[in-house]
Amino acid sequence: MAEYEAIEREYVESLEMQGIAFGERAGADASARRRARVSALVKKGVRSLNGGASLSCGFLSSACRACVGDCGSRTFYINLKCHRGCYFCFNPNQVDYERHLREDAPWRKAFEDFRAEVPVVTHVALTGGEPLLVKDKALDFLAMVHEEEPQAHVRLYTSGAFFDEDFARQASALGLDEIRFSVKLDEGDASVKEVLAALTLAREFIPSVMVEMPVIPGQEEAMRGLLRRLDELEIDGVNLLEFCFPLHNWGEFAKRGFRIKNPPFEVLYNYQYAGALPVEGSDEACLDLLEFAMDEGLSLGVHYCTLANKNIDAVLQVNRRYDLDPALYELGEDGFFHVAKVFDQDVAPVRAALASAGAPYLEDGDDGSIAFHARWTSVAERAGAVPARSVLTIEESNGVPRLRELKLAG
Structure with missing residues (x-):
């Protein structure tokens, strides 16, 4: 942040x-x-x-x-x-x-x-x-x-x-x-x-x-x-x-x-x-x-x-041209995609809590985080974590789309 x-x-x-x-x-x-x-x-x-x-x-x-x-x-x-x-x-x-x-x-x-x-x-x-x-x-x-x-x-x-x-x-x-x-x-x-x-x-x-x-x-x-x-x-x-x-x-x-x-x-x-x-x-x-x-x-x-x-x-x-996995990403009223993330010592307990709840998540090797849909935020919090909100958008270069993170917020 x-x-x-x-x-x-x-x-x-x-x-x-x-x-x-x-x-x-x-x-x-x-x-x-x-x-x-x-x-x-x-x-x-x-x-x-x-x-x-x-x-x-x-x-x-x-x-x-x-x-x-x-x-x-x-x-x-x-x-x-x-x-x-x-x-x-x-x-x-x-x-x-x-x-x-x-x-x-x-x-x-x-x-x-x-x-x-x-x-x-x-x-x-x-x-x-x-x-x-x-x-x-x-x-x-x-x-x-x-x-x-x-x-x-x-x-x-x-x-x-x-x-x-x-x-x-x-x-x-x-x-x-x-x-x-x-x-x-x-x-x-x-x-x-x-x-x-x-x-x-x-x-x-x-x-x-x-x-x-x-x-x-x-x-x-x-x-x-x-x-x-x-x-x-x-x-x-x-x-x-x-x-x-x-x-x-x-x-x-x-x-x-x-x-x-x-x-x-x-x-x-x-x-x-x-x-x-x-x-x-x-x-x-x-x-x-x-x-x-x-x-x-x-x-x-x-x-x-x-x-x-x-x-x-x-x-x-x-962003409306791309269907990201709705189990992970939410297209917000601001036009951006949103996902919840946790880092560092929060990763292991949240991974276990999400798995126990049957919630999908995505591991990010670049920053060591795991990302999940914001609807599971309470599960992460009960595991003792402090989730952040990640704001992302699709960018196109020569017809090739990539997902870019723009902001982390509490």
Whole structure:
């Protein structure tokens, strides 16, 4: 356990050497406090999915339900061009970012490859950049999906700029089921009014109209006002996103006084989601806003999608492809495989206790441990042992899978 904790500290220290500021390291009870907070929200009626990584009340888009681990759902973009310059944008982390600022991605081929890859296409999204910078191509994309997969739930992400009645009518006719607008509170009242007007117009044509935006620490009061306003406009729902630092443009974060959550992840791993590192304070602010919506009795749905929820999806896409022995391994809500382990002087008595109970176990010659399903933890404890929880994932290299341990926890 100390070795894994040292790896976490070295990771943070390496980023601090680059000038990135982290908050004070959370104590061992931080996770327990958050679980207690989530439990209290659930008692108020909040839905909890994926181990508390997805929390919601009221309306919840079917795309959000299908997001984690559902291979029939995918998001596409035509290009990554955008007229805005948000300092927290993580598009620069996308593969071929510079190229797709200049030219379109092969979106038709990407969609056909996706159709060939999955048994059923359930959800399709178009994002950017700003897809409405290329309205004709955005409509071509919708037409393609509508013709080839008419049963799919289709959604579009936009800042709201360039959204007009003509586009709304055409998109609706081509089967657009849902539209999500981003609201930039720091751009001022005029920008907010513009997107609220677009939301109001969209309600006339698109079945589901939503807002999706990160919750930036320090904007909590403005966010409460925005939730009230969206409720008055009878918007279906809002997706609150954990605010993240995308590993570039730190100067903009630093001058606003932001720090990175420490430790940034429950399980340290090279996640593929481009959002990168969670900013300290955003998680608490999102939980507060979710509770505010419940206490205010707002009609619109509020969904808090954590960074962990995004990361779970990437992990599950791989781990669900492999059937590890269920008598030993459990695929957890966090997307990782879990197994109990004991070491050193605990090995012999636990081996005997498990054998007596008819429980299977696995001997690891590398670290001298034995591993077994967590359901047998009480058997190990009665034998006088102190079991650890091992967190693992499947990694693929040149098509060859291997099981890698990422963390040991008490």
